[in-house]
Amino acid sequence: MELALVISVVVIALVFDYTNGFHDAANAIATSVSTRALTPRAALLMAAVMNFIGAHLGEQVAKTVGSGIIEPPEGTHGLVIVGAGLVGAITWNLITWYFGLPSSSSHALIGGLVGAALAASTTVHWDGVLEKVVVPMILSPLVGFSLAGGIMIAILWIFRKSNPHTTGRGFRYAQTVSAAAMALGHGLQDAQKTMGVIFLALVVGGYNQPGDSIPQWVILAAAAAISLGTYAGGWRIMRTLGRRIIALNPPQGFAAESAAATVLYVAAIGFQAPISTTHTITSAIMGVGATKRLSAVRWGVAGNIVTAWVLTIPAAGIVAAITYWIAHAIIE
Template identity: 60%
Template structure:
């Protein structure tokens, strides 16, 4: 098996992590920037550093991606499957980034894997993997974010009902530095592992390792790629999350970030499920916004985001399936 093909897959996987970074950077910093707790450049630097360290905290999600979704054929055809899956995810990431839609990089990667798997007649673990470890957590996690964000916001409003509004805003702007950092750490914990999982799947498929243990060099490369992508921006999506869904105040931003962080840590450490940071943060913003009144949330924007979520899996799967025969041309 040509080492050059494996290196190509690793490089494309790092490109996916990079696009994941600039696509999803807005999740961690949009509310902090919107409430002026942080300037965009400082917020991006904090998010990049936190993503870097978060990526080194666990490998449970990476193992889920590598071992529980598909079982590609060994050798060159298997590497073509992995490469086509990455192409599907990257193309969809660029498409939704261009239109400023906060779609899920996680769903895009899973969709790419499934599409390439179907095109190659690979074994797909539908019930135990795709449905049990991906789709169910991805449906439940934003619901938890919505309900928990709403509940915590109600508690915060009641606790602060007699407080001075200016002091509250000042205090929560400072608190948002920590909550945004925590969310970025959770984003690194979740999203860098998807690239790690793909690289491990490629190494196993090519016969370079026999188990699904994530090598240290893979963790470091994926963490660096995600951090670099995070620092490069994501301003289009930042406007959608930070302003278009609901006009956030510092207390709203803090509660939404704290809520999303809690869900990310729970799913990464407890169930090792690859959930979407984008979905969880967006749902949390909707939850805190709904406490003011339902009309305060721009539900038309929410419908656009929901449509992107619904389309992500099948669209990335279609791209992955189309990319598979092209990827075959690159392998001997």
């Protein structure tokens, strides 16, 4: 029974990883596609490859998710908790994808795990949630907004006397690099979260110890799932990020992607914090738009996005709690 449950949780985790890929594909490439720096298919292929590579660059975020958020008991009960958390995250991903809202898959996963743990009256590491989730959740959009605005102001000053057409063409080429860096950061952050959940399931199922390294097959499976999901695309959310917040030009796209990628790397490598790529790139896009004029940003659309951000953790948590109660009644 437990082996079947472990396999089921691993499969559900990879389904979440896939939805994470197509839900968050827009994070890496929406700005490059909207400025015509890359064609949609070329951008998706590049993002899928860079996601796969990024997933192999570390385990810091995976260890935070795998051991720093909740501590489910070993055995069937713990596997039900982890599986319910994943179902909550997948459900919220699909809802926000349907409405074209760039919400955070990362926070949906955290919310799902916490919601299921609370429903099961098991341990939640609130200090880890505060330090590794809540604080970065608040800081990363602020840093992304400010850094992107600063980069954009520097670009405007450095190229103030340049020919706009020549500058725009140059930044289209530069966006290929910045979009690749963003996709690499997405793999570094988001694929690791799925690795962490799968590793948690293996520990709960008795197949690994908490201090073990993440098995290579887990890394490959998570990298492949998020890459395939990314290549499947996320056109609804791409339209929101690429055009509905602000109509971007190539220098603005480059500034937003460069700022967001920087925040992702620093958070993952420096602080082992599972931050949201969605929050980071969205706030960076707002930051570059605000340097033009505040009215250039469609704040009504931005407000809808922020509302989805606020609802993500509790909504995923509620779905996960309901799923846990149902699964607990059936399986246990």
